[in-house]
Amino acid sequence: MIASRDQRPETARPMIECNEIQKYYGDYHALRGIDLVIREGEFFSLLGPSGCGKTTLLRTIAGFEGISSGAVLIDGKHMENVPANSRPTNMVFQSYAIFPHLTVAQNVAFGLRRDPRGKSEKAALVEEALAMVGLRGYGGRAAHALSGGQRQRVALARALILKPKVLLLDEPLSALDRKMREQMQVELIKLQRQVGITFVLVTHDQEEALVMSDRIAVMFDGEIAQLDEPETLYARPKDRRVADFIGVMNFLPAQITREADGIVSVDVPGLGPVELPESQVSRANPDDSGPVLGFRPETMTLLTPGQSSQHARETDVVIDEVVYYGDMTYYDLRLEDTQHTVRISMRNVFGRDVQSVGTKARVAWSPGSLVLFR
């Protein structure tokens, strides 16, 4: 993760406003009342599983899809009667949509066709745009001869040369291999900082969204389930669907024993009684049979015999399974006196041995990292 994520003021000017957007395809209700403000200069992500409406929402912002009711405003202007070719947005398509019969330079210059500027001026702009995405000198190449990563860069240059107010990116990294994807994530963040344009990214990859975004809207079934900064989204998911979708979370059945003064007391088999403030209470899924307690794998620490920790609580466990990842080891632990298994992760730092299956051990944890879904 880029450590110094820009802290943008809450008061930044709104760039995109979606008001109560409804979208039907025949009987299918694709967008169910989307209310959303994306701020100027923000790196914003729409995250969700396939079919959740994130791409549809992006395409309504771009102007490729009409809306059944509601309004889209870009930079304060109503977009109702503005077609896609006149909106101040440009799009990077999932397939990149590089024109295969043109050269790289012709691709990048495509949006300048109706620009009255002279030939040499345009050529300079193209060269500048190519340099910006690290493709200086590639102008004469045939577009079809490029690699996936290079196509991606051409698509970026082609969209950014028009200096749009908003750049829309539809799953731009999904076609790249892992190494290339991670490299492009960092480059996209840098590029966004450099040009200062509002980026709206659609992705189903939660890791990608966490790495790149200033704010993320998680969507399910045509609705926004939660809109927050990555840290909040990860640590305080508003409901269990979001918690499930973002990262890994352990869930244990819980029983509410008392509720008073904004404190919920629960009893969790294996962990014992816990008291949680309202800020750590979220919504459960409709089909959950009762309250559920959740925590992230990295919030518990495996203690070797004789070791102690600053954490408030300790629990006896048996190691059921060990999954070694090089930098990390995942342990599946059975909580003592229960059949419940939880997964925790430990960084393989110097001096810490990987434990073996069947070992009795203890985990240390704090109630502050728990979330109750009810």
Next chain:
Amino acid sequence: MSGRSNGLRSYALLYLLFLYAPILLLPLFAFNSGTIIAFPLQGFTTDWFTQMWGNPTLRRALSNSLIIAVSASVMATCLGVFAARASTRFTFPGKGGIMGFIMLPMVLPEIIVAMSLLVVLLGLGVELSILTVILGHTLICMPYGIAILSTAFSSLDRSLEEAAYDLGETKWGAFRLITLPLVMPGIISSLLISFTISLDEFIIAFFLAGTEPTLPTYIFSQLRFPKQIPSIMALGTVLVALSILLLGIGEYFRRRGIARMGGKNGGGFL
């Protein structure tokens, strides 16, 4: 192993001989000075070509056929572009039925098409001319054009046109600048196929041309006169040469199109 492949090889050779030997006989007799189409060959002559060119009815038939074939292939291809684009890009109610209806002439016996067209045209009081033949040929060529063009359109990424539109082009501009060049190989193939189908089509031309001769109807009418046969051989020779030339040109453009887009060559005419 080698015995079997030898057997297959001679089978393939015989097969090709059966297909092309009759066509090879055309130029052989076209340059033969004897008036009877039989071996042994007499001497070498180009008289039949001169005679052919000097025959005004034949020249009229040739020009009629060319006009019909060019018009019908252009019309069939234009309509085919619309139909193929609509069927690959959009969903609309009754799409399957409509497309099936358009493709129907491909499987209908031509004599039925010709007869029903004749009845309708006469009923409407339309005078038979090469125009009516053009209409009939457009009808039967269109399904072939659509079949070829649908493949070209369906292999096209939808977002290409959207990208052009997003970059400020009009819808028509996006089609003209992006889609059209990319489906051009398909358009050329469709033109060629339609041209070839129309050029040698007999039944519709026979029914709908009225008194105007086309090449196939003219050749058929001349077969009764043995004297004419050598010059028809000469005509056939010219047509074969022209077909080969045309297919060669078409294939050249097709391959150039594929090479330009970096695609793999997936078959073709030659």
